[in-house]
Amino acid sequence: MQRRTFIKNSTLFAAVVSTNGFIHFDGHHFVGDCETTSDILGPYYRPNSPFRNNLIIKGQVGNPIELSGIIKHKDCITPYKNAKIELWHCDSKGVYDNTSSEYRYRGTSYSDENGQYSFKTILPVPYDAGGGHIRPAHFHLMITAEGYQPLVTQLYFSGDAHIPKDMYASSKDAKNRILDTETLKDGSKKVMYHVSMSKTLKAEAAAIDKLTGIYTDVKDKSKKIELFTKNKCLWMKNEVFGENFEYVGNNTFEYPAMPKGMYATLIFEIMPNEAIKLTYNYVDDDLVKHSSVSIKEF
Template sequence: MLQARQSRNNLVINGEKGELVELLGKIKHQDCITPYKNAKVELWHCDGSGVYDNLSPEFKYRGTTFSDEKGNYSFQTVLPVSYNVGNGQIRPAHFHMMITAEGYQHLVTQLYFNGDKYIEKDAYANSEFAKRRILAVSGSGKSMKVHYDVSMAKLIPADPSAIDKLLGIYVNKADKVKNKEFFKRNNSLWLKNEVFGEEYRYIGNNTFEYAGMPKGMSETYTFEISGSGAIKCTINYVYENNEKGTSEYWKV
């Protein structure tokens, strides 16, 4: 079930620099026609200086709203800007968005803007999957708008360029002798074993699962990429006799 409604869709802060913009659109069911009412839409982005507010109690430029009976949602905010992430890499300006709609897979995505010169060299923004998320900014002055409509899906495939970043050998945090090796085949993530490998299916939220587990058992792999570029893989499992556990691996 969705959490209790706590809406905050006006993120404009008087005195802060940035170009005012309205982000708006519709949330629809999987048929791409029927409006989805009460979908939870979360937005976050950097400020006009390229900085994310992760520490202050205000959590600037982070908001939540819910789609109305016609599927409409909107945010009043400022356009984010590009920023330097180190090693000579500059990320294009983008919104982060997460949509939660009961009955569908969560959608976590990034929205980019036409004409941004940094898109071409960005692995995420320049991927085939990102093309429809490079959006036009219409209007001018205080009436600029960005439109983004979403049709929810039961299962969303992982972006092959994102899978590329996860490939390689991971070592167990508690026991350095244990390791796991991931590779890509047919644009899917595979875990190497003594025979060949096992395919893991993307289920959203940076998480993959092994679909071949018997009923009542499960094994999921969740990946997190830190600001420094280090990648952590957290494995959660439920095996026979309700044996449960979690282990942590880091990419070497």
């Protein structure tokens, strides 16, 4: 891939091109014969969930299910030991725990020496995401392994009637993440999902740091956008935690794994006074283009 400079004639420029510059990884396809695909992070991610792999809450309604699988290196064969796996999902009423200290139906675990991981929890349910858009039942996963691209993905369940109408679940990239459920003798269910990690070069941390901060809308000073870093990636803060964006060249970051016709982009420009202008463009599931311009002052 041709290396692209980020912003010329600015203090940011030297930081970015001092080594390898920004290199884009599309977040969809991984090397080898085993394909692992990403999906939207979603608005309900919370970091620092408790270390536990049993998320079942005594006295709460829900159909028990076990999620298990193997985390592998990029060769699709060698098990990866001590990969960090974060799982979260809604409850039996379609509600996420976004605020409580209990972190209900949220947990963190690590793969063992054979790369194996497992969680015991309940089967999530479809829910209304707004505007009559019913999201199919799904698990969220974030997998972090030293030396590899962090993987954010969602897992769906075969037979869910809402999958064909959901832009994310019906994407061709999601077909291997629609899992068959096995019913065990005790009536509980089981699904398996194996993951192969992929190496990629990250954006320069120093350059990412330059972009973080609070941006004020030029037309409405009461509107703010806050950008921050996690895992050396650029994130936009939301009411729960944040949403990750990936660099794609030409001073632009994109929200990964968006369905066809939908997108969200952050376009940066250094102003003559070294303030940073941010143009935020997006098309959501309303399929209407939205755009705003904000400024971060130094």
